Amino acid sequence: MTVFVYLREIEGQTYTGEVKEKEKAKKQYQKAVSTGQTAGLVRASGRKMEKFTVSVNIAANSNVTFILTHEELLQRKLGQYEIMTRVKPKQLVQHFEIVADIYEPQGIDFLEAYGTFISNELLPWWRKQSAHISFCPTLDQQRKCLGCEGTLIDGDFFIKYDVNRAETIGDIQIVNGYFVHFFAPSDLPRVPKNVVFVIDRSGSMRGIKMKQTKDAMLAILNDLAEDDYFGIVLFDSSISTWKESLTKATKENVSEAQQFIQGITDLGATNINDAVMKAVDMIMKGKRDKKVPERSVSMVILMTDGMPNSGESSVPHIQENVLLAMGGNMTLFCLGFGDDVDYSFLDVMSRQNKGLARRIYEGSDATVQLQGFYEEVASPLLSEVDLRYPDNLVNSLTTSHYKQLFNGSEIVVAGRLTDYSLDNFLVEDFIVKGQASAQEWDILYPEQEYIFGDYTERLWAYLTIQELLSKRSTGTAEEKGNATAQALEMSLQYSFVTPLTSMVVTKPETDEEPEGHFVPQLMSNAWTHSRISPTNFVDGDPHFMIELPEQEDALCFNIDDRPGTIFNLVRDQLAGILVNGQTIGDKKVAPDGKVNTYFGRFGIIHQGLGVRLEVTTHDITVQVSTLTHSDFAVTKDRSLTVTLRDSVRFVVILHKVWKQHPYHQDYLGFYTLDSHLLSPSVHGLLGQFYHGVQFEVKDMRPGEVPEKPDATMLVKGQELTVTRGWQRDFRWDVKNGENIPCWFIHSNGNGLIDGNHTDYIMSGLFKTV
Numbered sequence: 035m036t037v038f039v040y041l042r043e044i045e046g047q048t049y050t051g052e053v054k055e056k057e058k059a060k061k062q063y064q065k066a067v068s069t070g071q072t073a074g075l076v077r078a079s080g081r082k083m084e085k086f087t088v089s090v091n092i093a094a095n096s097n098v099t100f101i102l103t104h105e106e107l108l109q110r111k112l113g114q115y116e117i118m119t120r121v122k123p124k125q126l127v128q129h130f131e132i133v134a135d136i137y138e139p140q141g142i143d144f145l146e147a148y149g150t151f152i153s154n155e156l157l158p159w160w161r162k163q164s165a166h167i168s169f170c171p172t173l174d175q176q177r178k179c180l181g182c183e184g185t186l187i188d189g190d191f192f193i194k195y196d197v198n199r200a201e202t203i204g205d206i207q208i209v210n211g212y213f214v215h216f217f218a219p220s221d222l223p224r225v226p227k228n229v230v231f232v233i234d235r236s237g238s239m240r241g242i243k244m245k246q247t248k249d250a251m252l253a254i255l256n257d258l259a260e261d262d263y264f265g266i267v268l269f270d271s272s273i274s275t276w277k278e279s280l281t282k283a284t285k286e287n288v289s290e291a292q293q294f295i296q297g298i299t300d301l302g303a304t305n306i307n308d309a310v311m312k313a314v315d316m317i318m319k320g321k322r323d324k325k326v327p328e329r330s331v332s333m334v335i336l337m338t339d340g341m342p343n344s345g346e347s348s349v350p351h352i353q354e355n356v357l358l359a360m361g362g363n364m365t366l367f368c369l370g371f372g373d374d375v376d377y378s379f380l381d382v383m384s385r386q387n388k389g390l391a392r393r394i395y396e397g398s399d400a401t402v403q404l405q406g407f408y409e410e411v412a413s414p415l416l417s418e419v420d421l422r423y424p425d426n427l428v429n430s431l432t433t434s435h436y437k438q439l440f441n442g443s444e445i446v447v448a449g450r451l452t453d454y455s456l457d458n459f460l461v462e463d464f465i466v467k468g469q470a471s472a473q474e475w476d477i478l479y480p481e482q483e484y485i486f487g488d489y490t491e492r493l494w495a496y497l498t499i500q501e502l503l504s505k506r507s508t509g510t511a512e513e514k515g516n517a518t519a520q521a522l523e524m525s526l527q528y529s530f531v532t533p534l535t536s537m538v539v540t541k542p543e544t545d546e547e548p549e550g551h552f553v554p555q556l557m558s559n560a561w562t563h564s565r566i567s568p569t570n571f572v573d574g575d576p577h578f579m580i581e582l583p584e585q586e587d588a589l590c591f592n593i594d595d596r597p598g599t600i601f602n603l604v605r606d607q608l609a610g611i612l613v614n615g616q617t618i619g620d621k622k623v624a625p626d627g628k629v630n631t632y633f634g635r636f637g638i639i640h641q642g643l644g645v646r647l648e649v650t651t652h653d654i655t656v657q658v659s660t661l662t663h664s665d666f667a668v669t670k671d672r673s674l675t676v677t678l679r680d681s682v683r684f685v686v687i688l689h690k691v692w693k694q695h696p697y698h699q700d701y702l703g704f705y706t707l708d709s710h711l712l713s714p715s716v717h718g719l720l721g722q723f724y725h726g727v728q729f730e731v732k733d734m735r736p737g738e739v740p741e742k743p744d745a746t747m748l749v750k751g752q753e754l755t756v757t758r759g760w761q762r763d764f765r766w767d768v769k770n771g772e773n774i775p776c777w778f779i780h781s782n783g784n785g786l787i788d789g790n791h792t793d794y795i796m797s798g799l800f801k802t803v
Contacts, residue, residue: 270302573703
């Protein structure tokens with residue numbers, strides 16, 4: 035479970051972080067940073083709640099202490115809980131200390147602690163229900179050698195343990211009217227499995243990825259039990275199989291399959307849809323022919339590194355096809371290689387079919403990652419697990435039905451009791467019945483009340499929010515909307531940092547603010563504003579976004595024209611600033627016939643400083659005349675920040691696309707910071723909105739897509755039909771972006787922009803006509 039209590043000490047004062055809607059928290063943080071104040075922001079990274087990013091800004095000449103408290107529901111895998119802490123101080127630390135205290139009412143079965151950077155084992159102190167681990171090296175113990183300044187501490191610190199497990203219904207804990215049930219029965223016989231491995235052999239798997247996949251598959255095949263049935267499907271733009279039907283995992287068959295794996299060669303595109311369909315057909319045929327055991331568990335394991343670009347290439351259509359074909363009769367597990375894979379596609383498709391996805395990070399241990407994942411799902415113990423609780427005593431249950439339970443894993447169910455004074459109730463599944471009873475944790479562990487307090491209620495809330503977030507990507511349009519609203523409400527109520535919320539800590543506005551004005555930094559990677567002014571940008575195909583903080587809303591529109599067209603984005607004659615952008619197209623027209631265009635080249639001029647800057651997806655060219663270092667700075671990473679003295683900052687983001695993608699290629703996004711520093715006469719497709727635009731929205735009504743309603747907008751003396759949608763903002767997450775709600779203006783922004791979009795076409799990258 036992940037929740038944050040984020041504190042800091044500023045000038046002797048302590049301030050507590052507050053969880054707010056994501057956009058509100060971000061604006062509060064940006065406002066504090068723009069005025070030079072100390073501030074902190076904690077936000078979830080991606081769809082999951084378990085990964086988070088912390089951003090901090092420290093005021094000049096100040097001492098600040100940030101304290102982060104993090105709660106997490108440990109996942110039991112392979113028969114143990116694991117806590118891993120990455121430790122990379124990169125310098126000697128005067129007071130270095132890792133301390134862990136473990137309290138488990140069931141009793142601790144085993145415990146080990148070690149670090150990859152420690153040569154000798156740690157000997158943790160532990161007794162029946164509690165344990166204490168401490169690692170406190172002195173400065174000399176941290177040194178690489180006597181008198182060296184380098185540190186030995188560079189790696190991972192692990193704590194692994196499990197609890198005693200009685201042959202009963204598991205561990206049920208009741209506190210303050212909420213219960214949590216940990217179900218992991220021991221000594222159950224494994225259930226035979228029917229598994230089809232679907233392996234990507236397209237050109238992008240060439241080299242180390244294919245070798246690691248082969249090495250992992252050779253080991254995985256060795257681990258199959260003789261009562262298992264298996265199949266192998268290979269795919270690029272075409273589909274092939276080892277055998278046309280499922281085969282029993284005898285030693286002879288496994289050996290033959292291993293030889294087949296060693297002969298895989300890589301070529302072609304990526305036809306995921308037909309490959310998974312083939313795997314499903316093999317399993318269904320095995321069941322129809324009664325070739326596989328009646329009491330068995332069926333699963334498909336998909337391994338890929340790319341996007342579908344052959345055969346059916348529409349992600350929603352593939353997900354729909356797989357869901358209908360599997361029909362709840364089997365589970366889908368997806369393994370995505372590297373950073374280029376469309377992980378969200380695999381994640382949603384897995385969850386729709388009662389499985390899960392795992393990203394396999396490219397590196398020397400990718401083979402171990404593959405084998406480790408397989409070990410987690412290799413030994414099913416139960417199928418169709420249904421935990422039942424008394425209807426008249428329990429409500430608001432989290433998920434209590436699971437497709438499978440694997441050896442070494444654990445099912446966690448939480449719920450609310452109708453009678454808060456209730457301290458016991460009956461629980462049953464198809465294996466065993468048992469009685470649940472409450473424990474007074476504050477009496478058993480009086481010094482650890484901060485741990486046991488209201489944790490069952492918070493765990494119930496966490497599991498409920500996770501399920502609601504899952505419905506946002508797998509349910510109907512109505513379910514998605516309702517799930518989002520409920521998840522946001524509960525996240526705010528329980529102060530959880532989720533994909534919908536962030537935690538922000540700033541000095542209260544009631545305190546006196548320091549006098550003075552903001553001076554733009556010369557070189558900065560931080561996304562800050564000199565005040566709460568619009569951050570307008572163009573990114574994608576090409577999508578223009580106009581932020582309007584005063585109206586707490588945003589407008590967006592697309593410009594569609596032929597590749598190679600040069601548009602004027604910003605033109606300020608008084609400031610002597612010009613920004614033009616040239617569009618590029620895809621490598622070739624996609625099967626759906628749509629011609630996509632993106633910005634692939636920008637030209638930036640500052641006449642007063644004598645700067646002429648050309649940015650493409652490949653390189654940066656700077657021409658200068660009267661320039662000095664204090665006038666101009668360029669900071670380059672995955673994004674490029676251009677800072678002009680006493681003026682605006684521009685950020686250009688490079689979007690990298692897999693080089694062998696059949697259609698798409700690298701493209702650029704353009705963002706403007708501190709736009710209020712430009713003159714009132716600034717214009718251009720973006721520039722005309724730097725000082726805001728007044729509009730009114732009325733008559734909201736259903737649109738063509740249920741979650742995107744239409745409305746009438748009054749703007750610049752015209753009535754326009756607009757649609758509620760969103761565009762991705764890559765300021766905070768260059769790789770994945772963040773969806774920002776906006777009112778979409780159709781027909782190339784006609785009615786919103788001054789004139790027609792063709793009025794902004796220029797004859798050259800540095801031309802004004």
